Amino acid sequence: MMGFRAAPVLRASIVRWAENQPDKPTLSEATRRLVELGLDVKVKGRLSGKDQKLRARELAANAIDRIADSKASAEDRADRKRRLIKGPQEFREARVDRPKKK
Incomplete structure (x- = not known):
């Protein structure tokens, strides 16, 4: 009760x-x-941690595709998209949720 x-x-x-x-x-x-x-x-x-990361990556990729420069070559668009999703080097080094590279 x-x-x-x-x-x-x-x-x-x-x-x-x-x-x-x-x-x-x-x-x-x-x-x-x-x-x-x-x-x-x-x-x-509720999504698991791995599923959340995959969903976030998918949403980011879709958002980037919508605003991508249509005049750029497919290779340039893919390179820009990859850099945006990965993030700037200085931010990647500051992340505490990822193991440090040796």
Whole structure:
């Protein structure tokens, strides 16, 4: 058994949600279901560290493609894109999340 204080606005929101359910759950059952839904969504929606890096790289590449100079050769565009994604040398040396090169 758990108990918590809910602001009147939160309680009203839970009651409204429960009223829209086909089986009209009690306030405590509605709260339990909403907590389970929230936890389920959070776990499924979170990307792992590797997936986050891949997604960030993909978004950066798409943004660079949209603003790329269409008059430049494909090789120049690829080189510029690679340098932008990799970042300036002085920033790469300052990164604490990467191992130092020997």
